[in-house]
Amino acid sequence: MNLFQRPTTLVLALTLALSPLVAVSDTTIDVSAQPPAAVAKPSTTSQAPSSNLPTPNKPTSKKLPTTIPPININAPSWALMDYASGQILAGQDEHKHMAPASLSKIMTAYVVAQALADKHIAWTDMVTVSPQAARTGGSKMFLKPNEKVSVQNLMNGMIVESGNDATVALAEYLAGSETAFVEMMNQTAVQLGMKDTHFVNANGLPNPDQYSSAYDLAILSRALIMNFPEEYKLHSQKSFSWNGIKQLNRNRLLFTNPKVDGLKTGYTETAKYCMVATAKDADTRVIAVVMGAQSPNIRTAETQKLLAYGFRFYHTDKLYGANQPIQNAKVWYGNTNQVAVGVTHDLLVTTPRNQPSNLQANLTLQAELIAPIAQGQEVGTITVTSNGKPILTAPVVALNAVEKGNIWQRSISWVKHLFN
Secondary structure, three states: OOHOOOOOOOHHHHHHHHHHHHOOOOOEEEEEEOOOOOOOOOOOOEOOOOOOOOOOOOOOOOOOOOOOOOOOOOOOEEEEEOOOOEEEEEEEEEOOOOOHHHHHHHHHHHHHHHHHOOOOOOOOEEEEEEHHHOOOOOOOOOOOOOEEHHHHHHHHHHOOOOOHHHHHHHHHHOOOOOOHHHHHHHHHHHHHOOOEEOOOOOOOOOOOEEOOOHHHHEEEEHHHHHOOOHHHHHHHOOOOOOOOOOEEEOOOOOOOOEEEEEEEEEEEEEEEEEEEEEEEEOOEEEEEEEEEEHHHHHHHHHHHHHHHHHHEEEEEEEEEOOOOOOOEEEOOOEEEOOEEOOOOOEEEEEOOOOOOOOOEEEEEEEOEEEEEEEOOOOEEEEEEEEEEEEEEEEEEEEEEOEOOOOOOHHHHHHHHOOOO
């Protein structure tokens, strides 16, 4: 008789019985975060996980604690947001309900981009322009009734020329009617955490029940850039022509500031002159929102002032690159005993210039990872603190898959796990 037959069978039985019942808890590892590109290898000091942290990849309205001088902007409501963290760097009445005018089209573009990503529609789809869409008032792409126009050209007409006719044509094509499309806009606003926003039309024409806030529009713009970078590129176009009519983008900063690559302007008699602009310098991107300015010149000048303020007093460091290993985590019952973990997006942190930030990153992993583990599976979080205060939390995922081990591998893992 084989002397090893009974012990092996016993170990296997215990392994199969106990593996699904292993408890999972949290363990925190201190990580020395040294920006940029010189990130220290994580240490293995154990702590209790921190609480009261911002939700991963969600903006927080808490302003960064600094001694930076205040800025005065000639507009009733405005905000400057750090793209990396979603934190407000400066603002005034940024949660006040304001008429958004054509800034509403940022949400229209977002909903269309989501439909494109989900393959519900395609860039090359041909849309028949309804008479109702063609006669929509205000700024126009100059569409003709029953004209067939691609989704891509309608997006160009809405974004570059601020065409209300193009906006309605897109809404009708995607949802069957503008009313149904507006419901999708409001649902998306809720999903993005835009608590001071409500839409009744897709283009921003005046309506007392249509409102948003500088903060909400910054949230929306950040989400558009982050989630749909290809669609966002349309906002950098300086002109577009349709039916023999060439129109320039009303975002003047595209022509005067090479760091600016979007986003949108708006005007109605009620809303006055509004603008969302974003600019990038190295790893630092900021989003400026100005609402209710008294003239297009004031709108442009004050938005430029906000962008310059952001670059002058803040800078962004890349702590960890997307899909780059931060640490290897222990895996039980797998075909390998460890998995590399990291973040899916570059982990960027913005702090005041010329001030000590004392950045530290805390990597919190599940105490026990049980195979199988899928690539991209969330296995913990990483929280960045500045001077002891949390400023950013992001999910940490497995960078590669780990399959369930064979009988022998699981048996050995069970024995080690028993005495761990």
